[in-house]
Amino acid sequence: MSVKVSPKYQVVIPENVRNILGLKPGLQVEVIAKGGIAYLVPVKSISEIKKKFAGKLNTKNYRDKKDRIN
Numbered sequence: 887m888s889v890k891v892s893p894k895y896q897v898v899i900p901e902n903v904r905n906i907l908g909l910k911p912g913l914q915v916e917v918i919a920k921g922g923i924a925y926l927v928p929v930k931s932i933s934e935i936k937k938k939f940a941g942k943l944n945t946k947n948y949r950d951k952k953d954r955i956n
């Protein structure tokens with residue numbers, strides 16, 4: 887699927903792509919250029935990331951900060 891770049895260098899993300907990725911107005915995305923390809927990566931807040939992993943991480947074997955080697 888292709889889109890045109892406007893004179894202001896804007897593009898419209900097609901509706902089906904927005905729906906698949908769960909993009910909403912006001913969402914911040916990081917734009918990364920690599921190997922001639924532009925990637926749009928949604929920026930997630932720390933609280934969103936914590937919610938996603940809540941109860942799924944086993945921290946039993948984590949060392950305390952005082953025990954870590956710097």
